[in-house]
Amino acid sequence: MSAYLHCLSHTPLIGHVDPNAAVLAEVEARVAAARERIARFEPELAILFAPDHYNGFFYDLMPPFCIGAQAHAIGDFGSAAGPLEVPRSLAEDCAAAVLAAGVDVALSYRMQVDHGFAQPLEQLLGGLDRCPVIPVFVNAVAAPLPSFQRARRLGEAIGAYARGLDRRVLLLGSGGLSHQPPVPDLASADPQLADRLLGSGRQLPADERQARQRRVIDAARRFVEDPRSLHPLNPDWDLHFMETLAAGRIAELDALGNAELSALAGRSSHEVKTWVAAFAALSAFGPYRAHDRYYRAIPEWIAGFGAIDAQPLQRGEA
Numbered sequence: 001m002s003a004y005l006h007c008l009s010h011t012p013l014i015g016h017v018d019p020n021a022a023v024l025a026e027v028e029a030r031v032a033a034a035r036e037r038i039a040r041f042e043p044e045l046a047i048l049f050a051p052d053h054y055n056g057f058f059y060d061l062m063p064p065f066c067i068g069a070q071a072h073a074i075g076d077f078g079s080a081a082g083p084l085e086v087p088r089s090l091a092e093d094c095a096a097a098v099l100a101a102g103v104d105v106a107l108s109y110r111m112q113v114d115h116g117f118a119q120p121l122e123q124l125l126g127g128l129d130r131c132p133v134i135p136v137f138v139n140a141v142a143a144p145l146p147s148f149q150r151a152r153r154l155g156e157a158i159g160a161y162a163r164g165l166d167r168r169v170l171l172l173g174s175g176g177l178s179h180q181p182p183v184p185d186l187a188s189a190d191p192q193l194a195d196r197l198l199g200s201g202r203q204l205p206a207d208e209r210q211a212r213q214r215r216v217i218d219a220a221r222r223f224v225e226d227p228r229s230l231h232p233l234n235p236d237w238d239l240h241f242m243e244t245l246a247a248g249r250i251a252e253l254d255a256l257g258n259a260e261l262s263a264l265a266g267r268s269s270h271e272v273k274t275w276v277a278a279f280a281a282l283s284a285f286g287p288y289r290a291h292d293r294y295y296r297a298i299p300e301w302i303a304g305f306g307a308i309d310a311q312p313l314q315r316g317e318a
């Protein structure tokens with residue numbers, strides 16, 4: 001019974017619109033170091049909290065949270081495609097335990113995921129199938145969104161379940177921090193887009209997929225030239241958020257409303273609830289210590305880009 005946490009921003013723009021070589025090398029070195037620390041931990045099970053971007057979850061039936069008992073990645077923006085290595089009965093047990101703990105989580109036997117799940121599995125573990133993983137979807141874009149408090153409670157319930165397993169458990173959070181890429185919005189969608197957001201076109205035709213990716217790439221290029229073309233990144237808030245989690249004050253975020261967070265850090269910053277859930281899961285193992293914090297605002301990637309590790313306090317640590 002032990003745990004290790006790593007939370008990492010994702011962005012599908014890596015390799016499409018990149019920052020200068022020094023920044024790129026800095027991020028690559030950070031990711032490589034995190035991958036090494038994780039490898040040394042030798043995880044037997046990963047629990048990955050990640051969002052979706054209308055690639056696997058749609059408004060025909062949008063859960064706030066969903067555990068996958070079987071899952072596959074679509075490979076958007078050149079991310080890895082194919083099945084995740086999900087230990088089915090553990091995922092089922094996990095969902096049952098979470099429900100019993102009072103958090104109403106959905107369960108899927110055909111969970112479709114995008115770069116939000118695939119990128120951390122590739123970057124931190126070397127592929128979709130290198131380590132058994134329970135994928136946990138956290139709705140971070142399709143209003144109405146779950147609150148910080150519910151994300152925390154979900155994480156605590158999953159952490160309590162994980163703690164009862166006799167395994168080395170890797171807790172991963174994917175996404176954030178401040179950012180607002182051009183993700184569609186049902187309220188302002190034309191009828192054709194609304195139809196897509198309701199889930200017709202669960203597998204997008206190639207030309208639409210291409211156009212969608214192009215739109216995000218173009219927006220990134222424009223954002224570099226004109227920082228006012230998208231909601232600004234907010235390094236102050238991002239650093240404050242990371243410090244809040246590092247200091248073990250997760251519940252302080254409960255007071256922050258969803259509209260307030262959107263205004264502070266952009267509409268996609270709700271992805272940080274994956275970090276909240278991961279840290280809350282870690283807190284079920286006892287007091288923790290955060291380390292190897294990294295942050296940089298990277299407009300090329302439309303991302304307040306951060307990473308952090310944490311693990312339970314070892315004997316003798318205050």
Ligand SMILES: O=C(O)CCc1cccc(O)c1O
Binds near residue numbers: 013053181183
């Ligand atoms: O595919 C999309 O619709 C959004 C892509 C996207 C862009 C920048 C940062 C992100 O976190 C992200 O997910």
Ligand SMILES: [Fe+2]
Binds near residue numbers: 051175176271
């Ligand atoms: Fe995202």
